[in-house]
Amino acid sequence: MRLKDWARSRNGARAVGVTATVAFFVLVEALIRAGLVNQFIVPLPSQIIASIPRIIAEEHVLDRFLQTMQEVLWASVMIAVVGISIGVLFFKFRGLRLACESWVGAMAAAPIVLLYPLFLVIFGRSATTIVMIGFVAGLAPVILKTIEGLAGTRAVLLNVGRSFKVTPSQQFWKILLPAALPSVFVGLRLGLIFAMINIVGVEFLINFGGLGQLINELAERYDLPGTYGAIGFVILTSMLFFDVTARIERWLRPVE
Amino acid sequence: MSAAAPLPVAALGIARLRLAIVLVVLAAWEALSASGLLFRDVIPSLLKIGAALGKLLASADFYGNLGVTAGEISVALLIGGTAGLAVGIALGANRFLSQAFESLLLYLGPTPKIIFFPVMIMWFGVGPGSKVAMGVLSCFFPVAISAAAGMRQIDRVLIRVGRSFRATTWQMVTKIYLHAMREPIINGVRLGLGVAIVGTLLAETKLSNRGLGYLVIQAYALFDMPKMYALVIVLFVLSIGVNVAIGRLGRGVGTK
Numbered sequence: 001m002r003l004k005d006w007a008r009s010r011n012g013a014r015a016v017g018v019t020a021t022v023a024f025f026v027l028v029e030a031l032i033r034a035g036l037v038n039q040f041i042v043p044l045p046s047q048i049i050a051s052i053p054r055i056i057a058e059e060h061v062l063d064r065f066l067q068t069m070q071e072v073l074w075a076s077v078m079i080a081v082v083g084i085s086i087g088v089l090f091f092k093f094r095g096l097r098l099a100c101e102s103w104v105g106a107m108a109a110a111p112i113v114l115l116y117p118l119f120l121v122i123f124g125r126s127a128t129t130i131v132m133i134g135f136v137a138g139l140a141p142v143i144l145k146t147i148e149g150l151a152g153t154r155a156v157l158l159n160v161g162r163s164f165k166v167t168p169s170q171q172f173w174k175i176l177l178p179a180a181l182p183s184v185f186v187g188l189r190l191g192l193i194f195a196m197i198n199i200v201g202v203e204f205l206i207n208f209g210g211l212g213q214l215i216n217e218l219a220e221r222y223d224l225p226g227t228y229g230a231i232g233f234v235i236l237t238s239m240l241f242f243d244v245t246a247r248i249e250r251w252l253r254p255v256e
Numbered sequence: 257m258s259a260a261a262p263l264p265v266a267a268l269g270i271a272r273l274r275l276a277i278v279l280v281v282l283a284a285w286e287a288l289s290a291s292g293l294l295f296r297d298v299i300p301s302l303l304k305i306g307a308a309l310g311k312l313l314a315s316a317d318f319y320g321n322l323g324v325t326a327g328e329i330s331v332a333l334l335i336g337g338t339a340g341l342a343v344g345i346a347l348g349a350n351r352f353l354s355q356a357f358e359s360l361l362l363y364l365g366p367t368p369k370i371i372f373f374p375v376m377i378m379w380f381g382v383g384p385g386s387k388v389a390m391g392v393l394s395c396f397f398p399v400a401i402s403a404a405a406g407m408r409q410i411d412r413v414l415i416r417v418g419r420s421f422r423a424t425t426w427q428m429v430t431k432i433y434l435h436a437m438r439e440p441i442i443n444g445v446r447l448g449l450g451v452a453i454v455g456t457l458l459a460e461t462k463l464s465n466r467g468l469g470y471l472v473i474q475a476y477a478l479f480d481m482p483k484m485y486a487l488v489i490v491l492f493v494l495s496i497g498v499n500v501a502i503g504r505l506g507r508g509v510g511t512k
Contacts, residue, residue, distance in 0.1 A: 008352065014355060014356065014359075016352075016356045020357070095270065096273070099274045100274075109495070109499045110492050110496055111450070111457065111491065111492070111495050113458065114469075115488060117472055117475070117484060118488060200368040200370075201371070201458065204368075205461065212368070216374070219377075227375070231375065234371050235364065235367050238363070239363040242366050243363075
């Protein structure tokens with residue numbers, strides 16, 4: 001493959017993207033060193049990279065990462081159990097669904113995280129507040145997607161089940177739930193992303209917990225390279241989380 | 257379990273069912289408030305919340321702070337929306353650029369933006385600038401992602417017609433692209449506005465002396481729970497109301 005063709009290919013485009021990103025950071029480094037950008041506002045990218053081993057060792061980043069992940073895990077379990085149950089309930093009782101589905105939709109658009117002072121009063125400045133905000137923020141997409149998945153089950157599958165005289169319980173576990181699973185997982189993925197965003201955000205806002213608190217602490221100490229490094233670590237964590245959940249979703253999606 | 261079983265409350269009517277649910281929730285709230293199970297005023301009575309809401313809506317101070325927040329969000333939406341639209345159109349129109357840089361947008365989109373607040377304070381100060389910057393950062397990603405997706409959905413015939421008339425890039429954008437992607441743009445703006453509201457208000461709760469976010473955190477600091485509930489109600493009604501209004505505007509525009 002000629003260089004020109006390779007540069008136009010998908011891999012070539014990606015390489016250009018990565019090169020441009022690296023070139024951007026090199027440019028920022030050069031501008032700061034030339035005194036055109038104030039290094040007391042934007043630290044040198046090389047300093048940021050050098051700060052990463054320090055914040056990993058001294059600030060216990062891995063422990064904080066595990067703490068945040070533990071909060072995400074608790075919120076995820078609650079989102080899955082409560083969200084799917086409510087979705088199934090709404091599917092089973094159509095009147096309830098018609099009455100409440102638009103409310104759940106409005107809840108998905110509502111700025112739930114703004115309730116954090118209220119949760120602070122109820123649950124105190126603790127991990128419970130963080131987990132509960134994550135749970136409430138991630139609930140709506142799971143409910144909506146569970147209803148969508150169950151309601152979208154192909155009639156032929158239900159008819160086959162009826163022809164085999166399956167019990168209502170068998171119909172749910174053997175037909176409805178497996179058919180709805182891809183849609184349910186889309187909702188779960190959205191819910192988990194919402195939960196994670198809100199959990200890290202509330203950790204930062206109330207200065208408690210894992211990675212969010214770390215950024216707040218480093219910023220308050222005016223440790224600029226550390227603050228930028230910790231932000232980079234959170235971005236990497238989010239990217240990893242996003243990627244893993246996307247791969248699981250693709251794996252669950254039926255082959256078309 | 258049967259699929260969409262006939263509901264036992266069909267005769268009651270959806271409106272009546274909704275009313276019943278609302279009444280049950282309000283009665284449960286009042287009972288919990290009077291029970292003394294939680295600390296005093298954590299769950300204030302509905303009368304107290306109603307009185308606080310009335311007092312809030314009658315105070316000039318509230319409208320002054322509402323104006324500050326609304327101004328910050330409007331500027332954020334203007335800057336972030338315009339930048340997002342430009343980047344989205346560029347990525348959607350050019351396959352190479354999309355392959356090179358769109359993954360950055362997709363990965364950075366779901367990161368919790370509030371963690372950038374310490375950086376925004378250093379760049380733009382503790383005044384409204386840092387709150388506007390938070391709003392810009394929040395709304396840029398959904399608008400850009402939505403615009404890029406919208407660009408790819410434009411009928412190729414329209415683009416070929418524009419090119420056959422030798423339209424300039426500006427004419428292509430204003431006469432073809434923007435008209436053909438009204439709905440994705442409005443959906444992106446809708447999403448962008450939602451996250452801009454959250455980003456701006458959270459920044460106000462963290463460090464500010466003006467705006468609705470500041471009022472919420474002041475109410476928390478003074479343990480004025482009825483006022484906090486009143487503010488949360490107002491924020492939710494405004495956020496959901498604006499979201500619904502833009503959605504209707506989008507449908508109206510789309511049908512013309």
